[in-house]
Amino acid sequence: MVIYSVESKIKGLSVEPCGNIYSNNMITKKVWWVILSITVIAVSVLYFSPSDKRQIKTRLIDLTEDLSFSAKNSGQIATALWADKIADYFSEVVAITLEEVNGQTWSLDKRENLKQTLLAARPRLGSLKVSMNDLVVSVESSITSRAIATLTAQWQEKGFDSSLWAREVIFELVKHDRQWFVVKVESVSVIKR
Amino acid sequence: MKHRIIRLTLIVVGTLFIFKFILIPVRISGQSMEPNYHNGGFVFVNRLPYFRHAPSRGDVVAIRLSGTSMMYLKRIIGLPGEVLEIKKGVVLINSSPLQESYIIERDEWQIEPIMLAPGEYYVIGDNRRMPSDGHLFGRVENKRIIGRALW
Numbered sequence: 001m002v003i004y005s006v007e008s009k010i011k012g013l014s015v016e017p018c019g020n021i022y023s024n025n026m027i028t029k030k031v032w033w034v035i036l037s038i039t040v041i042a043v044s045v046l047y048f049s050p051s052d053k054r055q056i057k058t059r060l061i062d063l064t065e066d067l068s069f070s071a072k073n074s075g076q077i078a079t080a081l082w083a084d085k086i087a088d089y090f091s092e093v094v095a096i097t098l099e100e101v102n103g104q105t106w107s108l109d110k111r112e113n114l115k116q117t118l119l120a121a122r123p124r125l126g127s128l129k130v131s132m133n134d135l136v137v138s139v140e141s142s143i144t145s146r147a148i149a150t151l152t153a154q155w156q157e158k159g160f161d162s163s164l165w166a167r168e169v170i171f172e173l174v175k176h177d178r179q180w181f182v183v184k185v186e187s188v189s190v191i192k193r
Numbered sequence: 194m195k196h197r198i199i200r201l202t203l204i205v206v207g208t209l210f211i212f213k214f215i216l217i218p219v220r221i222s223g224q225s226m227e228p229n230y231h232n233g234g235f236v237f238v239n240r241l242p243y244f245r246h247a248p249s250r251g252d253v254v255a256i257r258l259s260g261t262s263m264m265y266l267k268r269i270i271g272l273p274g275e276v277l278e279i280k281k282g283v284v285l286i287n288s289s290p291l292q293e294s295y296i297i298e299r300d301e302w303q304i305e306p307i308m309l310a311p312g313e314y315y316v317i318g319d320n321r322r323m324p325s326d327g328h329l330f331g332r333v334e335n336k337r338i339i340g341r342a343l344w
Contacts, residue, residue, distance in 0.1 A: 102326040134260025152258040164222040166265075168258040190258060191265065191316060193304075193331040 052180075053137045056147055056173060059180050060132065063089045064153070067130040071158065074123070083118040087111050091174060091181040098167070098185070103193035127158040145175030150188075215240050217261060217340065225318030225328055226253070226266055229295055230342075238264070240340040248314060248335070251295075253342040256316065256333055265329065266342065268295070271315025273335075279304035282321060298322045307332070314338065 050058070066085050073082075096108045108114060135151040149171040156164045172184035212218060217238040221230050230236065230253070238255040248254055248269050256265040271277040276287050282299035284291040299321035309315055309332060317330035 101329050103331070133262035134258065136259065150259045152260060152263045154263055163224075166258060166263040188258075190256060190337055191267070191329055191331045191333050 052139045052145075052147060052175070056137045056139075056149055056180050057135060059089070059173075060135065060149060060151065060171065063182075064130045064132050067128065067155075069122070069128055071127045079119060079122045082122065083115045086118055087115040089182055090114060091176075091183040094181075094183055094185070096185040098169075098187045099189055103189075125157050128155060129158070130155045147173045147175075147180070149173065216343065217255070219255065219264065219266070221266060224323070225320050226268075227320040228297055229253075229319050230266060236266070237343040238340040239343045242341050243338065248338055248341070250291075254316065254338045255340050255342065256337045257339045261339060264339070265316075267316035267318055267330065267333075269314050269338075270317050271309050271332075273309050273311050273313055275315075276306050276308050277304075277315050278306040284317075295319050296321055300324060312336075 046054075063086070066082075066089075069078075069082060090111050092111045094109065094111055094114060096114065098106050100106055108117060131154050133152045133154060135149060137147060137149045139147045151169055151171070152166055153169045154164065154166045168188040168190055170184075170186045170188060171182050172186075173180045174183050175181075217240065219236055219238055221234040221236060222232060224232050250269055250272060252269045254267060254269055255261075256267060258264065270284055270291060270293075271286060278285045279302045281301045281303070284293065296319060300323065302321060302325040304325075307315075312335040313332050314335065315331065316333050318328055320328070
């Protein structure tokens with residue numbers, strides 16, 4: 001059996017060189033407990049107080065999940081609840097500018113107008129599946145609590161047209177009362193007419 | 194046994210590397226490249242050609258969005274510095290008609306003359322039967338073109 005000396009000091013645990021097997025085993029156990037405790041604390045901190053980037057990612061993933069709906073839930077109450085839920089992700093002064101396939105732009109501002117547009121649009125769609133890919137978040141400054149998220153939004157309508165569509169979209173978000181709200185949405189013209 | 198594990202690991206890592214960074218497998222969605230690429234079809238995007246050469250006319254290229262998970266598949270018809278226009282469905286490059294053997298039928302599309310800036314390419318789909326309003330085409334920056342369709 002090989003006995004090797006441990007000459008490290010871990011927070012108050014001092015280890016004498018060339019100690020006997022019994023004490024070394026005890027110390028090893030204590031070290032493992034310290035490592036385990038630190039890991040548990042770190043995971044808890046990350047889980048219960050996630051970073052801004054993580055919060056934004058979760059928020060945007062939730063938004064895309066909530067935007068999706070199936071043909072089964074198409075009643076008036078479901079539509080109203082859906083529009084309310086989606087509008088809650090946006091700031092009251094949100095500005096949305098999206099480019100259509102033919103190169104023309106479609107703009108909308110204010111949360112209330114967005115809600116009305118959603119209410120009008122949903123009955124015309126059979127179902128909608130939205131997802132996002134390649135999300136990059138950059139928090140501009142922790143003081144101003146402003147962030148930019150670039151992603152590829154992908155959506156598919158079932159019914160009139162079942163094609164898969166994709167656009168690169170930039171979201172600008174602000175933090176208010178520990179929650180991130182979308183203040184600006186802009187599509188990127190990757191292919192310009 | 195040890196050598197076999199190392200060999201297997203190398204094969205797996207090499208395969209993952211090739212299909213992630215060199216030959217990207219993609220599924221096609223949409224009709225804009227019909228009749229040459231069909232909706233639901235499958236193709237590989239080869240990233241190697243454009244490391245050494247600039248894209249050329251006629252290449253079917255993949256254009257990245259915010260990443261490579263979703264891309265546009267289009268054909269290059271205009272090169273940097275050229276003047277491009279479409280008159281009654283015929284593409285004119287510097288006022289000369291472009292021979293496009295890959296198109297079977299064409300609608301009478303009209304695009305005003307446009308000069309391509311340095312590093313800018315003009316991309317379009319092969320399906321010119323559809324109305325131009327429902328078709329995504331136009332200028333794209335060189336940095337967005339990530340590779341060429343393998344077939």
